[in-house]
Amino acid sequence: xxxxxxxxxxxxxxxxxxxxxxxxxxxxxxxxxxxxxxxxxxxxxxxxxxxxxxxxxxxxxxxxxxxxxxxxxxxxxxxxxxxxxxxxxxxxxxxxxxxxxxxxxxxxxxxxxxxxxxxxxxxxxxxxxxxxxxxxxxxxxxxxxxxxxxxxxxxxxxxxxxxxxxxxxxxxxxxxxxxxxxxxxxxxxxxx
Amino acid sequence: xxxxxxxxxxxxxxxxxxxxxxxxxxxxxxxxxxxxxxxxxxxxxxxxxxxxxxxxxxxxxxxxxxxxxxxxxxxxxxxxxxxxxxxxxxxxxxxxxxxxxxxxxxxxxxxxxxxxxxxxxxxxxxxxxxxxxxxxxxxxxxxxxxxxxxxxxxxxxxxxxxxxxxxxxxxxxxxxxxxxxxxxxxxxxxxxxxxxxxx
Numbered sequence: 001x002x003x004x005x006x007x008x009x010x011x012x013x014x015x016x017x018x019x020x021x022x023x024x025x026x027x028x029x030x031x032x033x034x035x036x037x038x039x040x041x042x043x044x045x046x047x048x049x050x051x052x053x054x055x056x057x058x059x060x061x062x063x064x065x066x067x068x069x070x071x072x073x074x075x076x077x078x079x080x081x082x083x084x085x086x087x088x089x090x091x092x093x094x095x096x097x098x099x100x101x102x103x104x105x106x107x108x109x110x111x112x113x114x115x116x117x118x119x120x121x122x123x124x125x126x127x128x129x130x131x132x133x134x135x136x137x138x139x140x141x142x143x144x145x146x147x148x149x150x151x152x153x154x155x156x157x158x159x160x161x162x163x164x165x166x167x168x169x170x171x172x173x174x175x176x177x178x179x180x181x182x183x184x185x186x187x188x189x190x191x192x
Numbered sequence: 193x194x195x196x197x198x199x200x201x202x203x204x205x206x207x208x209x210x211x212x213x214x215x216x217x218x219x220x221x222x223x224x225x226x227x228x229x230x231x232x233x234x235x236x237x238x239x240x241x242x243x244x245x246x247x248x249x250x251x252x253x254x255x256x257x258x259x260x261x262x263x264x265x266x267x268x269x270x271x272x273x274x275x276x277x278x279x280x281x282x283x284x285x286x287x288x289x290x291x292x293x294x295x296x297x298x299x300x301x302x303x304x305x306x307x308x309x310x311x312x313x314x315x316x317x318x319x320x321x322x323x324x325x326x327x328x329x330x331x332x333x334x335x336x337x338x339x340x341x342x343x344x345x346x347x348x349x350x351x352x353x354x355x356x357x358x359x360x361x362x363x364x365x366x367x368x369x370x371x372x373x374x375x376x377x378x379x380x381x382x383x384x385x386x387x388x389x390x391x
Contacts, residue, residue: 010212011237087198095206096295115218136283137307147272180281181224
């Protein structure tokens, strides 16, 4: 079990991670926690952002309409960031680190700045890569929040449950994802 | 107890994402430019296998259908998915793999995560305007699934067939596609179908 798993073992491992989560607690999702992190920081700067409100279902309310939606469930998590979903996402960083130090795949020093496919196409300078990574992150999370979930929640957990929304999400994500990757990196360039 | 589960399950998920190579943007980009489909095969196989076991587990009563969480369908799912795809294909990270890549010591993932926090913040601010467009109005039955889940909160679009049977059928189909897909469909420069060389 050193290095990167082949597709079959990797697929089986991924399947069990998603299954054990839904068996024990609930389906895996990630992108909501970016909102909770933003909200927690925002609430530090302006403490009136989230307030207790016995009128709502969650007992919390917010002047931000997004945090206040669905009975204030996001507002509640912003007020109490040490909750299941937020701790789950933090633990993911630890899990990846654990895999790396236990003989998982090892990125080289250059890989930690930009993947090889990027370096072959755009060179070794870090700043353009970081700038695009920031922009890409913006698009990915704006899109995920508009869609109501990301690759984990909508596509993996969604299609696992045969959710119609999961199939719709996967279709457009792969359509534009393939178009973007082919446009930016082309097909033949820099293949190892 | 909930926090202990969160630490255990989050660690497991991060570990697996890393081991399968999903936290390496090289693999995501090569999957999307169709030169290395190993991750695609793993993802399809994982969905097919987990779906089959989930529905069988619910049918025999080992897994509680109350744990399900089905998301609603609305036009924003497709538009948001399209935006996410653009970012994913350009930089090679999605929200989960970007976080796992932090544990891999990748610096571009730090930029990605900050960009993600900014994007999520922009959505928090623009939410009332987005809602006013009707993009968030339910379509296709709202919180709907194909297979019967046994959870009354969700509408099944194919109610006549036992849920486990349909899910197993779809699951086997997905695993079959995963098996059949080539790992590396043509390496290096290859002629286009018209016989034109790739520049």
